[in-house]
Amino acid sequence: MNDTIRISVDAMGGDRGPRVALEGARLFWSERKNTSFIFHGRQQELEPLLDEVPELRPISRIAHSDNVIAMDDKPSNALRKGRGNSSMWAALQSVKDGEADFAISGGNTGALMAMATFCLRPIEGISRPAIAAIWPTIRTDIIVLDVGATVGGDARQLCDFSILGAALARALFDQELPTIGLLNVGTEEVKGRDEVREAARILQKASGHGMVYHGFVEGDDLGKGTVDVVVTEGFTGNIALKTAEGTARQVGTYISQALKADMVSMLGAAIAGQAFQALRRKLDPRNINGGVFLGLNGVVIKSHGGTDEVGFKGALGLGYEMARNDVMTKIGEGVRDFPTLKGEAETAPQTETEAKPA
Amino acid sequence: MNDTIRISVDAMGGDRGPRVALEGARLFWSERKNTSFIFHGRQQELEPLLDEVPELRPISRIAHSDNVIAMDDKPSNALRKGRGNSSMWAALQSVKDGEADFAISGGNTGALMAMATFCLRPIEGISRPAIAAIWPTIRTDIIVLDVGATVGGDARQLCDFSILGAALARALFDQELPTIGLLNVGTEEVKGRDEVREAARILQKASGHGMVYHGFVEGDDLGKGTVDVVVTEGFTGNIALKTAEGTARQVGTYISQALKADMVSMLGAAIAGQAFQALRRKLDPRNINGGVFLGLNGVVIKSHGGTDEVGFKGALGLGYEMARNDVMTKIGEGVRDFPTLKGEAETAPQTETEAKPA
Numbered sequence: 001m002n003d004t005i006r007i008s009v010d011a012m013g014g015d016r017g018p019r020v021a022l023e024g025a026r027l028f029w030s031e032r033k034n035t036s037f038i039f040h041g042r043q044q045e046l047e048p049l050l051d052e053v054p055e056l057r058p059i060s061r062i063a064h065s066d067n068v069i070a071m072d073d074k075p076s077n078a079l080r081k082g083r084g085n086s087s088m089w090a091a092l093q094s095v096k097d098g099e100a101d102f103a104i105s106g107g108n109t110g111a112l113m114a115m116a117t118f119c120l121r122p123i124e125g126i127s128r129p130a131i132a133a134i135w136p137t138i139r140t141d142i143i144v145l146d147v148g149a150t151v152g153g154d155a156r157q158l159c160d161f162s163i164l165g166a167a168l169a170r171a172l173f174d175q176e177l178p179t180i181g182l183l184n185v186g187t188e189e190v191k192g193r194d195e196v197r198e199a200a201r202i203l204q205k206a207s208g209h210g211m212v213y214h215g216f217v218e219g220d221d222l223g224k225g226t227v228d229v230v231v232t233e234g235f236t237g238n239i240a241l242k243t244a245e246g247t248a249r250q251v252g253t254y255i256s257q258a259l260k261a262d263m264v265s266m267l268g269a270a271i272a273g274q275a276f277q278a279l280r281r282k283l284d285p286r287n288i289n290g291g292v293f294l295g296l297n298g299v300v301i302k303s304h305g306g307t308d309e310v311g312f313k314g315a316l317g318l319g320y321e322m323a324r325n326d327v328m329t330k331i332g333e334g335v336r337d338f339p340t341l342k343g344e345a346e347t348a349p350q351t352e353t354e355a356k357p358a
Numbered sequence: 359m360n361d362t363i364r365i366s367v368d369a370m371g372g373d374r375g376p377r378v379a380l381e382g383a384r385l386f387w388s389e390r391k392n393t394s395f396i397f398h399g400r401q402q403e404l405e406p407l408l409d410e411v412p413e414l415r416p417i418s419r420i421a422h423s424d425n426v427i428a429m430d431d432k433p434s435n436a437l438r439k440g441r442g443n444s445s446m447w448a449a450l451q452s453v454k455d456g457e458a459d460f461a462i463s464g465g466n467t468g469a470l471m472a473m474a475t476f477c478l479r480p481i482e483g484i485s486r487p488a489i490a491a492i493w494p495t496i497r498t499d500i501i502v503l504d505v506g507a508t509v510g511g512d513a514r515q516l517c518d519f520s521i522l523g524a525a526l527a528r529a530l531f532d533q534e535l536p537t538i539g540l541l542n543v544g545t546e547e548v549k550g551r552d553e554v555r556e557a558a559r560i561l562q563k564a565s566g567h568g569m570v571y572h573g574f575v576e577g578d579d580l581g582k583g584t585v586d587v588v589v590t591e592g593f594t595g596n597i598a599l600k601t602a603e604g605t606a607r608q609v610g611t612y613i614s615q616a617l618k619a620d621m622v623s624m625l626g627a628a629i630a631g632q633a634f635q636a637l638r639r640k641l642d643p644r645n646i647n648g649g650v651f652l653g654l655n656g657v658v659i660k661s662h663g664g665t666d667e668v669g670f671k672g673a674l675g676l677g678y679e680m681a682r683n684d685v686m687t688k689i690g691e692g693v694r695d696f697p698t699l700k701g702e703a704e705t706a707p708q709t710e711t712e713a714k715p716a
Contacts, residue, residue, distance in 0.1 A: 219597040269633070
C-alpha cells in the first residue's frame with residue numbers, strides 16, 4: 001500500500017441513489033486528502049454527479065457497470081445475475097485485483113456478503129466471515145461481532161471471530177491486548193449454550209496471545225463497554241444490535257416528549273440547547289454508520305442503505321482507518337499466533353449441557 | 359378465587375434482606391386493600407419486621423421455614439437442599455395447595471424456576487415454562503418471552519410461548535386478539551433459524567384463534583412496540599432484555615453528562631426539572647420490575663433480586679393483575695383453542711435452510 005488510500009465505491013448501492021456516495025466521498029476527501037476513488041456504476045448516471053463535485057475529478061475514476069443489485073434481491077439471485085457485471089461485484093473485484101485498498105457499498109447486505117465471500121474468499125484459517133459493528137459505550141467504542149453474517153456458529157467459529165475482532169481492535173483502537181468477552185446469558189460457568197462454553201475453554205487457554213480473554217459478558221455489558229471485543233453468533237448479535245438501536249431511539253422519543261410536555265420544560269430545553277445538541281450528536285446513528293466484513297481477503301465496508309452523505313462519510317472513515325492501520329496484516333498475525341486455539345477447537349470433545357434456567 | 363387476592367411471599371429472597379418484601383407489601387396494600395399475605399421465612403427474623411408494619415398484621419401470616427436459598431446456589435443444589443424446607447419452596451407450595459393466588463420471590467432466578475417447575479409442574483399441553491417480561495415501548499407495554507427460562511427451543515416451544523404470551527396479554531392488557539411477532543434477524547421469509555421459520559408457518563395457520571400472527575419482527579421492533587407479544591427462545595430473549603436495559607442506562611448517562619457540561623445547561627436542566635423527573639420515572643427500572651413465570655400450574659412472579667420496596671411493590675402489582683384477571687383460565691383457553699397448532703408442530707416436517715447472510 002502506498003500513502004494514498006484507494007477506495008472502491010459501489011456508487012449504486014443504498015436506498016437514496018448514487019448522489020449519497022459521491023457527496024459522502026466529497027465530505028470525506030475534504031478532511032482526508034490522501035485518498036482516491038473508483039466509482040462503480042452506470043457511467044451516464046455518475047458522470048453528471050461527478051461534475052457536481054469537480055474537486056474529486058483529479059482523484060476519481062468512473063468504472064462502468066451495467067447492472068445494479070436491488071435492495072430486495074435474494075443473495076443467491078444477486079450472485080447469479082450480478083456476478084461480473086454489477087457495480088457491487090466490480091467494487092469488490094477492484095480490491096481483489098489490488099487496485100483498491102477497500103471496497104464500500106450501501107447495497108443489500110446479504111447480497112454483498114454473498115458476493116464478497118465468493119469474490120474475495122475467506123482467509124486461510126478462518127472458517128467464516130463475520131460482520132463487525134463499532135459499538136459506542138459509556139467507556140469507549142468497542143467491537144461486536146458477528147452482527148448478522150451467518151445464523152448460528154460452533155466453538156471454532158466463535159474463536160475465529162475472536163481472532164478477527166482482536167485484530168480489528170488492534171487496528172482501529174491501537175490496543176495491544178484487547179479484552180475479549182463471549183456474550184452469554186449469565187456469568188456463571190454452568191450457564192449458556194454448549195458452543196459458547198466450549199469456546200470459553202479454548203479462549204481461556206489462548207489468552208495472552210494477541211488478546212486477553214475476559215470471560216462471559218451479558219447484554220448489559222455492551223453499553224457499559226466491559227470488554228473491547230464482544231463475540232457472539234450472527235442471530236443473537238443482530239438482535240442485540242437492533243435492540244440497542246431501537247432502545248436508543250425509544251429513549252430519544254421519551255426525551256422529546258418530556259421536554260415538550262409544558263412551557264417551562266420547553267424553556268428549560270431551549271436554555272440547555274447546546275447540551276441537547278451534544279446529546280443528539282452522540283445518539284446520531286450516522287456517526288456510527290458502517291458494518292465491517294471481517295475474515296475475507298480484503299476489507300469490505302457495508303454502509304447503511306438508508307444513510308445520507310454524512311453517514312456515508314462515516315463509513316468511509318472506518319474503511320480508511322482499517323486500511324491505513326493494515327488490519328489485514330493484523331488478522332494474519334492473529335491467525336498465525338493462535339495455532340493451539342484452532343487445533344483445540346477442531347479436536348475438542350463435546351460436553352454435556354445441563355438444561356438450566358438462565 | 360374470592361375477591362381477596364392471597365399472596366405467598368418468599369420473604370427471604372433478594373439481595374437486600376426481608377425488609378424489602380415487607381415494606382413492599384405495605385406500600386402495595388396501602389393502594390390495594392383486597393389482599394392478604396403469607397410471608398415465608400425465618401420466624402425470628404420476620405416477626406420484628408412485621409411489627410414495624412403493624413397495619414399488615416390483620417391480613418398477614420408468617421410461615422416458618424428453616425432454609426434460605428442463596429443467590430449463588432446452583433439450581434440443582436437448591437432443589438436438593440431446599441425442597442420442602444426452604445422459604446422459596448414453601449412459597450410455591452402455598453400456591454400448589456390453593457392457599458394463595460400467586461407466589462413471589464426476589465431470590466435466585468435459576469433456583470426459583472427449577473423449584474417452580476418441580477413443585478407446580480408444567481401445564482398439560484405446554485412443553486416448557488417461560489419467563490415473560492413486561493416491556494415498555496413508545497406505543498404501550500408489550501410482552502416479551504422467553505427472557506431466560508431455557509436456552510434454545512424448537513418450533514413447538516415457540517408456539518407454546520405464543521399461546522402463553524397471548525393469554526398474558528389478554529389478562530394484563532385486556533386485548534382480545536393480541537398480535538404476535540417472532541423475533542428474527544430479518545423480515546424476509548428466507549431469513550433466520552429453521553425453528554423460527556417453522557413456527558411462523560404454524561402460527562400463520564392458527565392466526566385468528568386467540569391471537570393474530572403478525573410475522574417476523576426485528577430487535578428494533580421491541581422498542582417500537584410493533585406487536586403486543588414478541589416470542590423468542592431464552593438465550594436471545596435474555597440478551598435482548600439486558601441489551602435494552604444496558605442501552606437505556608447508557609443513554610441516561612449521556613443525558614446526565616450533557617446536562618452537567620456547563621452552567622447554562624445546568625440552568626436549563628433545573629428549569630426543565632419536572633420534565634426530567636417524568637423522564638426519570640419512565641426510565642426507572644423499578645417500575646417495570648418483575649418477570650412472570652408462565653406455563654406452570656400457578657402464577658409465579660420473580661422480583662429483581664437487587665430491587666427495593668418500590669420495585670417489590672411493582673412486582674406485587676403484576677402478580678395481582680394476573681390473578682385478578684385469571685390468567686390461568688386464559689392460558690387454559692389458549693391451550694384448548696390451538697389443537698391444530700399443536701398437532702402441526704408435532705408432525706411438521708423439517709425444512710431445509712439455505713445458509714444465507716442476515
